[in-house]
Amino acid sequence: MKIAMLGSGFIARFYATSLHAQRRIDRVTMVYSRNKANAQRFASDYGFEDFTDDMAEAINHPSVDVVLISLPNHLHGEAVAACAKAKKHVLCTKPLGRTGAEAKRMLNQVEEAGIFAGYLEDLCYTPKFLKSMESIKAGALGRILWTKSRETHPGPHSDWFWDKEKSGGGAMIDLACHCIEIGRNYIGKHVKPIEVSCWAATQVHPIDAEDHAIGLIKYANGAISQFEVSWCFRGGMDLRDEVMGTEGTIWINNFLRTGFETFTTGGGGGYVAEKAEVDKGWLFPVGDEAHELGYPNMFTDMFSALEEKREPLETFYDGYVVNAILDAAYKSAKTKLWEPVVLEDWRGDEGVTYANEKASYDADHFLIKEEKLPNGDMKLILKHKVSGELHQRVSHG
Protein backbone atom coordinates (compact mmCIF):
# COMPACT_ATOMS: atom_id res chain seq x y z
CA MET A 1 0.00 0.00 0.00
CA LYS A 2 1.10 3.56 -0.66
CA ILE A 3 0.24 5.81 2.23
CA ALA A 4 -0.33 9.58 2.51
CA MET A 5 0.54 10.82 5.99
CA LEU A 6 -1.46 13.85 7.16
CA GLY A 7 0.62 15.65 9.79
CA SER A 8 4.33 15.45 10.45
CA GLY A 9 4.43 15.65 14.25
CA PHE A 10 4.93 13.24 17.12
CA ILE A 11 2.56 10.41 16.16
CA ALA A 12 3.20 10.76 12.41
CA ARG A 13 6.85 9.95 13.13
CA PHE A 14 6.00 7.00 15.40
CA TYR A 15 3.70 5.63 12.69
CA ALA A 16 6.18 6.16 9.85
CA THR A 17 9.01 4.62 11.88
CA SER A 18 6.84 1.55 12.56
CA LEU A 19 5.70 1.33 8.93
CA HIS A 20 9.23 1.55 7.51
CA ALA A 21 10.84 -0.82 10.05
CA GLN A 22 12.04 -4.35 9.39
CA ARG A 23 11.39 -4.73 5.64
CA ARG A 24 7.69 -3.96 5.83
CA ILE A 25 6.01 -3.60 2.45
CA ASP A 26 3.53 -0.77 3.08
CA ARG A 27 5.27 2.61 2.67
CA VAL A 28 4.57 6.26 3.31
CA THR A 29 5.01 7.94 -0.08
CA MET A 30 3.45 11.36 0.51
CA VAL A 31 3.18 13.72 3.48
CA TYR A 32 1.02 16.77 4.16
CA SER A 33 2.05 19.38 6.70
CA ARG A 34 0.75 22.95 6.87
CA ASN A 35 4.42 23.95 7.08
CA LYS A 36 6.11 22.93 3.82
CA ALA A 37 9.58 22.83 5.35
CA ASN A 38 8.36 20.31 7.95
CA ALA A 39 6.76 18.22 5.19
CA GLN A 40 10.01 18.27 3.23
CA ARG A 41 12.06 17.27 6.29
CA PHE A 42 9.66 14.39 7.03
CA ALA A 43 9.83 13.13 3.40
CA SER A 44 13.60 13.30 3.46
CA ASP A 45 13.87 11.53 6.86
CA TYR A 46 11.67 8.66 5.65
CA GLY A 47 13.18 8.50 2.16
CA PHE A 48 10.40 9.46 -0.24
CA GLU A 49 9.75 12.27 -2.74
CA ASP A 50 6.25 13.71 -2.43
CA PHE A 51 5.36 16.37 0.13
CA THR A 52 2.83 19.20 0.18
CA ASP A 53 1.21 21.87 2.32
CA ASP A 54 -2.15 21.21 0.67
CA MET A 55 -4.20 18.49 2.43
CA ALA A 56 -6.46 17.84 -0.59
CA GLU A 57 -3.42 17.36 -2.84
CA ALA A 58 -2.02 14.67 -0.51
CA ILE A 59 -5.34 12.82 -0.28
CA ASN A 60 -6.13 13.00 -4.00
CA HIS A 61 -2.65 12.12 -5.25
CA PRO A 62 -3.23 9.31 -7.79
CA SER A 63 -0.57 7.02 -6.33
CA VAL A 64 -2.04 7.11 -2.80
CA ASP A 65 -4.07 4.05 -1.66
CA VAL A 66 -4.59 4.87 2.01
CA VAL A 67 -4.63 8.10 4.02
CA LEU A 68 -3.31 8.08 7.58
CA ILE A 69 -4.62 10.91 9.78
CA SER A 70 -2.06 12.09 12.34
CA LEU A 71 -3.46 15.59 12.85
CA PRO A 72 -4.69 17.31 16.02
CA ASN A 73 -8.16 16.20 17.17
CA HIS A 74 -10.03 19.22 15.74
CA LEU A 75 -8.86 18.35 12.22
CA HIS A 76 -9.89 14.66 12.18
CA GLY A 77 -13.41 15.50 10.96
CA GLU A 78 -12.26 17.65 8.06
CA ALA A 79 -9.66 15.07 7.00
CA VAL A 80 -12.12 12.14 7.14
CA ALA A 81 -14.66 14.12 5.09
CA ALA A 82 -12.01 14.80 2.45
CA CYS A 83 -11.07 11.09 2.31
CA ALA A 84 -14.74 10.09 1.93
CA LYS A 85 -15.14 12.62 -0.88
CA ALA A 86 -12.02 11.30 -2.63
CA LYS A 87 -13.07 7.68 -1.89
CA LYS A 88 -9.66 6.97 -0.34
CA HIS A 89 -9.31 4.40 2.44
CA VAL A 90 -8.59 6.03 5.77
CA LEU A 91 -6.90 5.22 9.07
CA CYS A 92 -7.45 7.72 11.86
CA THR A 93 -5.56 8.10 15.12
CA LYS A 94 -7.33 8.33 18.46
CA PRO A 95 -9.63 9.86 19.64
CA LEU A 96 -11.83 9.54 16.55
CA GLY A 97 -13.80 12.70 17.36
CA ARG A 98 -14.01 15.30 20.10
CA THR A 99 -17.60 14.20 20.81
CA GLY A 100 -19.89 11.29 20.00
CA ALA A 101 -21.75 13.44 17.47
CA GLU A 102 -18.53 14.34 15.64
CA ALA A 103 -17.41 10.69 15.59
CA LYS A 104 -20.84 9.59 14.30
CA ARG A 105 -20.60 12.04 11.39
CA MET A 106 -17.22 10.53 10.46
CA LEU A 107 -18.62 7.00 10.76
CA ASN A 108 -21.56 7.90 8.50
CA GLN A 109 -19.28 9.51 5.92
CA VAL A 110 -16.95 6.51 5.54
CA GLU A 111 -19.86 4.05 5.46
CA GLU A 112 -21.72 6.08 2.83
CA ALA A 113 -18.53 6.36 0.74
CA GLY A 114 -17.91 2.61 1.05
CA ILE A 115 -14.26 3.10 1.99
CA PHE A 116 -12.18 1.09 4.47
CA ALA A 117 -11.82 2.91 7.79
CA GLY A 118 -9.58 1.81 10.67
CA TYR A 119 -9.38 3.31 14.16
CA LEU A 120 -5.73 3.46 15.24
CA GLU A 121 -6.09 2.38 18.89
CA ASP A 122 -2.56 1.07 19.35
CA LEU A 123 -2.93 0.05 22.99
CA CYS A 124 -5.40 -2.64 21.92
CA TYR A 125 -2.57 -4.19 19.90
CA THR A 126 0.31 -4.37 22.40
CA PRO A 127 1.88 -7.83 22.65
CA LYS A 128 0.70 -8.17 26.25
CA PHE A 129 -2.80 -6.97 25.43
CA LEU A 130 -3.21 -9.42 22.52
CA LYS A 131 -1.96 -12.30 24.65
CA SER A 132 -4.31 -11.38 27.50
CA MET A 133 -7.26 -11.19 25.06
CA GLU A 134 -6.41 -14.68 23.82
CA SER A 135 -6.53 -16.14 27.32
CA ILE A 136 -9.74 -14.29 28.18
CA LYS A 137 -11.39 -15.56 24.98
CA ALA A 138 -10.25 -19.10 25.85
CA GLY A 139 -12.05 -18.76 29.20
CA ALA A 140 -9.02 -18.57 31.51
CA LEU A 141 -10.58 -15.79 33.58
CA GLY A 142 -14.20 -16.99 33.55
CA ARG A 143 -16.77 -14.18 33.53
CA ILE A 144 -15.15 -10.74 33.50
CA LEU A 145 -16.28 -8.69 36.49
CA TRP A 146 -13.97 -5.66 36.55
CA THR A 147 -11.31 -4.02 34.42
CA LYS A 148 -9.00 -1.16 35.26
CA SER A 149 -6.81 0.74 32.84
CA ARG A 150 -4.44 3.52 33.78
CA GLU A 151 -2.57 5.96 31.55
CA THR A 152 -0.76 8.78 33.26
CA HIS A 153 2.20 10.97 32.31
CA PRO A 154 3.49 14.51 32.94
CA GLY A 155 1.39 16.06 30.13
CA PRO A 156 1.41 16.22 26.31
CA HIS A 157 4.00 17.72 24.03
CA SER A 158 2.07 20.30 21.89
CA ASP A 159 0.03 23.44 22.62
CA TRP A 160 -3.19 22.27 20.94
CA PHE A 161 -3.63 19.33 23.41
CA TRP A 162 -4.01 21.89 26.24
CA ASP A 163 -6.67 23.86 24.30
CA LYS A 164 -10.11 22.46 25.18
CA GLU A 165 -11.67 23.60 21.90
CA LYS A 166 -9.03 21.96 19.73
CA SER A 167 -8.62 18.72 21.64
CA GLY A 168 -12.22 18.34 22.89
CA GLY A 169 -11.21 18.18 26.56
CA GLY A 170 -8.09 17.47 28.60
CA ALA A 171 -6.47 14.33 29.99
CA MET A 172 -9.71 12.42 29.67
CA ILE A 173 -10.28 12.80 25.90
CA ASP A 174 -6.55 12.32 25.33
CA LEU A 175 -5.91 9.27 27.50
CA ALA A 176 -9.18 7.72 28.68
CA CYS A 177 -10.08 6.94 25.05
CA HIS A 178 -7.34 4.25 25.28
CA CYS A 179 -8.47 2.98 28.70
CA ILE A 180 -12.13 2.79 27.73
CA GLU A 181 -11.41 0.74 24.61
CA ILE A 182 -9.13 -1.61 26.55
CA GLY A 183 -11.96 -2.23 29.04
CA ARG A 184 -14.53 -2.71 26.23
CA ASN A 185 -12.34 -5.37 24.61
CA TYR A 186 -11.89 -7.28 27.87
CA ILE A 187 -15.59 -7.15 28.81
CA GLY A 188 -16.74 -7.85 25.25
CA LYS A 189 -17.55 -5.25 22.61
CA HIS A 190 -21.00 -6.78 22.11
CA VAL A 191 -21.91 -5.81 25.71
CA LYS A 192 -23.57 -2.43 25.94
CA PRO A 193 -22.02 0.31 28.08
CA ILE A 194 -24.91 1.67 30.12
CA GLU A 195 -23.82 4.54 32.36
CA VAL A 196 -20.78 6.42 33.63
CA SER A 197 -19.76 8.03 36.90
CA CYS A 198 -16.74 10.30 36.72
CA TRP A 199 -14.60 12.64 38.79
CA ALA A 200 -12.46 15.13 36.87
CA ALA A 201 -10.46 18.11 38.10
CA THR A 202 -7.82 20.61 37.10
CA GLN A 203 -5.35 19.93 39.88
CA VAL A 204 -2.11 21.49 38.65
CA HIS A 205 -2.06 23.28 35.29
CA PRO A 206 -3.42 26.75 34.36
CA ILE A 207 -5.89 25.34 31.79
CA ASP A 208 -9.68 25.15 31.40
CA ALA A 209 -9.71 21.39 30.81
CA GLU A 210 -9.23 18.58 33.35
CA ASP A 211 -5.67 17.36 33.99
CA HIS A 212 -6.74 14.36 36.09
CA ALA A 213 -9.82 12.09 35.98
CA ILE A 214 -11.15 8.79 37.28
CA GLY A 215 -14.24 7.12 35.86
CA LEU A 216 -16.42 4.03 36.20
CA ILE A 217 -18.37 2.56 33.29
CA LYS A 218 -21.19 0.12 34.01
CA TYR A 219 -21.93 -2.53 31.38
CA ALA A 220 -25.23 -4.32 30.66
CA ASN A 221 -23.91 -7.69 31.94
CA GLY A 222 -23.01 -6.24 35.35
CA ALA A 223 -19.29 -5.76 34.61
CA ILE A 224 -17.59 -2.54 35.66
CA SER A 225 -14.70 -0.82 33.90
CA GLN A 226 -12.50 1.78 35.57
CA PHE A 227 -10.18 4.36 34.01
CA GLU A 228 -7.52 6.47 35.69
CA VAL A 229 -5.87 9.20 33.63
CA SER A 230 -3.63 12.11 34.45
CA TRP A 231 -1.38 14.76 32.98
CA CYS A 232 0.00 15.43 36.50
CA PHE A 233 1.87 12.15 37.05
CA ARG A 234 5.64 12.53 37.52
CA GLY A 235 8.17 9.89 36.59
CA GLY A 236 7.46 8.95 32.96
CA MET A 237 4.52 7.20 31.34
CA ASP A 238 2.55 4.66 33.34
CA LEU A 239 0.46 2.24 31.25
CA ARG A 240 -1.12 -0.51 33.31
CA ASP A 241 -4.18 -2.72 32.95
CA GLU A 242 -5.93 -5.12 35.31
CA VAL A 243 -8.69 -7.62 34.69
CA MET A 244 -10.59 -9.58 37.30
CA GLY A 245 -12.81 -12.52 36.37
CA THR A 246 -14.66 -15.23 38.29
CA GLU A 247 -11.81 -17.67 37.54
CA GLY A 248 -8.72 -15.52 37.27
CA THR A 249 -6.79 -12.28 37.16
CA ILE A 250 -4.47 -10.47 34.75
CA TRP A 251 -2.13 -7.60 35.62
CA ILE A 252 -0.27 -5.91 32.79
CA ASN A 253 2.46 -3.30 32.89
CA ASN A 254 3.08 -2.16 29.31
CA PHE A 255 5.77 0.46 29.63
CA LEU A 256 7.43 1.82 32.75
CA ARG A 257 9.88 -0.45 34.59
CA THR A 258 9.18 -3.58 32.63
CA GLY A 259 12.49 -5.32 33.18
CA PHE A 260 15.05 -2.99 31.58
CA GLU A 261 16.89 -0.82 34.12
CA THR A 262 20.04 1.18 33.52
CA PHE A 263 22.09 3.72 35.48
CA THR A 264 24.11 6.56 33.97
CA THR A 265 25.77 9.68 35.35
CA GLY A 266 24.51 11.43 32.21
CA GLY A 267 27.12 10.79 29.51
CA GLY A 268 24.75 9.20 26.95
CA GLY A 269 22.29 12.10 26.69
CA GLY A 270 19.25 12.05 24.43
CA TYR A 271 15.98 10.19 24.24
CA VAL A 272 15.16 7.45 26.78
CA ALA A 273 11.47 6.57 26.21
CA GLU A 274 8.20 8.44 25.61
CA LYS A 275 7.58 11.03 28.35
CA ALA A 276 10.68 9.99 30.35
CA GLU A 277 11.53 13.01 32.49
CA VAL A 278 15.24 12.50 33.08
CA ASP A 279 18.26 11.18 31.18
CA LYS A 280 20.57 10.41 34.10
CA GLY A 281 20.45 8.34 37.28
CA TRP A 282 18.42 5.15 37.16
CA LEU A 283 16.54 5.01 33.85
CA PHE A 284 13.88 2.64 32.55
CA PRO A 285 14.14 2.41 28.75
CA VAL A 286 11.85 0.30 26.59
CA GLY A 287 13.42 -2.30 24.27
CA ASP A 288 11.38 -1.74 21.11
CA GLU A 289 9.11 1.12 22.02
CA ALA A 290 6.92 1.05 18.89
CA HIS A 291 6.33 -2.67 19.34
CA GLU A 292 5.57 -2.42 23.06
CA LEU A 293 3.03 0.31 22.20
CA GLY A 294 1.34 -1.92 19.60
CA TYR A 295 2.03 0.03 16.38
CA PRO A 296 3.41 -2.80 14.18
CA ASN A 297 0.64 -5.26 15.18
CA MET A 298 -1.91 -2.51 14.58
CA PHE A 299 -0.71 -1.75 11.05
CA THR A 300 -0.44 -5.45 10.20
CA ASP A 301 -4.09 -5.88 11.19
CA MET A 302 -5.18 -2.74 9.33
CA PHE A 303 -3.50 -3.54 6.01
CA SER A 304 -4.34 -7.25 6.19
CA ALA A 305 -7.99 -6.39 6.88
CA LEU A 306 -8.04 -4.02 3.92
CA GLU A 307 -6.61 -6.71 1.63
CA GLU A 308 -8.84 -9.47 3.00
CA LYS A 309 -11.93 -7.23 2.79
CA ARG A 310 -12.74 -7.72 6.46
CA GLU A 311 -13.07 -5.33 9.37
CA PRO A 312 -9.96 -4.56 11.42
CA LEU A 313 -10.01 -5.27 15.16
CA GLU A 314 -10.53 -1.55 15.80
CA THR A 315 -13.07 0.24 13.60
CA PHE A 316 -14.58 3.71 13.29
CA TYR A 317 -17.65 2.25 15.02
CA ASP A 318 -15.45 1.45 18.04
CA GLY A 319 -14.11 5.01 17.95
CA TYR A 320 -17.70 6.29 17.98
CA VAL A 321 -18.68 4.13 21.00
CA VAL A 322 -15.59 5.37 22.89
CA ASN A 323 -16.55 8.99 22.16
CA ALA A 324 -20.12 8.35 23.34
CA ILE A 325 -18.78 6.93 26.63
CA LEU A 326 -16.50 9.96 26.99
CA ASP A 327 -19.48 12.29 26.44
CA ALA A 328 -21.23 10.60 29.38
CA ALA A 329 -18.05 10.87 31.49
CA TYR A 330 -17.74 14.61 30.82
CA LYS A 331 -21.41 15.08 31.69
CA SER A 332 -21.07 13.05 34.91
CA ALA A 333 -18.01 15.05 36.00
CA LYS A 334 -20.24 18.14 35.86
CA THR A 335 -23.50 16.78 37.29
CA LYS A 336 -21.84 14.43 39.82
CA LEU A 337 -24.45 11.81 38.84
CA TRP A 338 -24.35 8.51 36.96
CA GLU A 339 -25.02 9.60 33.37
CA PRO A 340 -26.39 7.31 30.62
CA VAL A 341 -24.24 6.46 27.59
CA VAL A 342 -26.26 7.76 24.64
CA LEU A 343 -25.76 5.48 21.63
CA GLU A 344 -28.16 6.33 18.83
CA ASP A 345 -26.51 3.55 16.80
CA TRP A 346 -25.95 0.38 18.91
CA ARG A 347 -24.79 -2.69 16.99
CA GLY A 348 -24.16 -5.11 19.87
CA ASP A 349 -26.42 -7.28 22.04
CA GLU A 350 -29.67 -5.99 23.49
CA GLY A 351 -31.35 -7.18 26.67
CA VAL A 352 -28.25 -8.76 28.25
CA THR A 353 -28.75 -9.50 31.92
CA TYR A 354 -26.38 -10.21 34.76
CA ALA A 355 -25.65 -13.94 34.76
CA ASN A 356 -24.91 -14.93 38.35
CA GLU A 357 -24.44 -18.69 38.21
CA LYS A 358 -24.33 -20.07 41.78
CA ALA A 359 -21.95 -22.94 42.44
CA SER A 360 -23.89 -25.94 43.74
CA TYR A 361 -22.18 -27.92 46.56
CA ASP A 362 -24.74 -30.70 46.95
CA ALA A 363 -28.49 -31.21 46.42
CA ASP A 364 -29.32 -28.83 49.29
CA HIS A 365 -26.51 -26.28 49.34
CA PHE A 366 -24.71 -23.63 47.33
CA LEU A 367 -20.98 -23.25 47.95
CA ILE A 368 -19.92 -19.75 48.96
CA LYS A 369 -16.29 -20.30 49.94
CA GLU A 370 -13.76 -23.03 50.61
CA GLU A 371 -10.50 -22.31 52.41
CA LYS A 372 -7.62 -24.17 54.02
CA LEU A 373 -6.66 -22.56 57.35
CA PRO A 374 -3.15 -22.25 58.87
CA ASN A 375 -3.85 -25.15 61.30
CA GLY A 376 -4.64 -27.47 58.38
CA ASP A 377 -8.43 -27.39 58.86
CA MET A 378 -10.64 -27.08 55.76
CA LYS A 379 -13.56 -24.71 56.08
CA LEU A 380 -16.62 -24.71 53.83
CA ILE A 381 -19.14 -21.88 53.90
CA LEU A 382 -22.51 -23.05 52.56
CA LYS A 383 -25.94 -21.59 51.88
CA HIS A 384 -29.11 -23.69 52.06
CA LYS A 385 -30.87 -23.61 48.69
CA VAL A 386 -34.37 -23.29 50.15
CA SER A 387 -34.08 -21.53 53.53
CA GLY A 388 -31.14 -19.30 52.53
CA GLU A 389 -29.49 -20.10 55.87
CA LEU A 390 -25.68 -19.70 55.99
CA HIS A 391 -23.46 -22.07 57.93
CA GLN A 392 -19.91 -23.40 57.92
CA ARG A 393 -18.49 -26.91 58.06
CA VAL A 394 -15.01 -27.50 59.38
CA SER A 395 -13.08 -30.68 58.69
CA HIS A 396 -9.95 -31.11 60.80
CA GLY A 397 -6.75 -31.50 58.85
Ligand SMILES: NC(=O)c1ccc[n+]([C@@H]2O[C@H](COP(=O)([O-])OP(=O)(O)OC[C@H]3O[C@@H](n4cnc5c(N)ncnc54)[C@H](O)[C@@H]3O)[C@@H](O)[C@H]2O)c1
Ligand atom coordinates in the same frame (compact mmCIF):
# COMPACT_ATOMS: atom_id res chain seq x y z
N1 LIG B 1 -0.80 6.54 21.08
C1 LIG B 1 -1.44 7.21 20.18
O1 LIG B 1 -2.23 6.61 19.49
C2 LIG B 1 -1.20 8.67 20.00
C3 LIG B 1 -0.11 9.28 20.61
C4 LIG B 1 0.08 10.65 20.41
C5 LIG B 1 -0.83 11.37 19.65
N2 LIG B 1 -1.91 10.75 19.09
C6 LIG B 1 -2.91 11.50 18.32
O2 LIG B 1 -2.31 11.95 17.11
C7 LIG B 1 -2.85 13.21 16.74
C8 LIG B 1 -1.68 14.18 16.56
O3 LIG B 1 -0.97 14.28 17.79
P1 LIG B 1 0.61 14.51 17.84
O4 LIG B 1 1.05 14.02 19.15
O5 LIG B 1 1.26 13.97 16.62
O6 LIG B 1 0.64 16.09 17.80
P2 LIG B 1 1.81 17.02 17.25
O7 LIG B 1 1.47 18.38 17.72
O8 LIG B 1 3.13 16.45 17.58
O9 LIG B 1 1.64 16.94 15.68
C9 LIG B 1 0.50 17.45 15.03
C10 LIG B 1 0.76 17.69 13.57
O10 LIG B 1 -0.34 18.43 13.01
C11 LIG B 1 0.11 19.68 12.53
N3 LIG B 1 -0.89 20.72 12.82
C12 LIG B 1 -1.11 21.31 14.01
N4 LIG B 1 -2.10 22.24 13.88
C13 LIG B 1 -2.47 22.21 12.60
C14 LIG B 1 -3.41 22.95 11.84
N5 LIG B 1 -4.20 23.87 12.40
N6 LIG B 1 -3.53 22.67 10.53
C15 LIG B 1 -2.76 21.73 9.96
N7 LIG B 1 -1.83 21.01 10.62
C16 LIG B 1 -1.69 21.25 11.93
C17 LIG B 1 1.42 19.93 13.23
O11 LIG B 1 2.22 20.81 12.51
C18 LIG B 1 2.00 18.52 13.28
O12 LIG B 1 2.50 18.13 12.04
C19 LIG B 1 -3.84 13.59 17.82
O13 LIG B 1 -5.14 13.24 17.42
C20 LIG B 1 -3.42 12.73 19.01
O14 LIG B 1 -4.49 12.43 19.90
C21 LIG B 1 -2.09 9.40 19.23
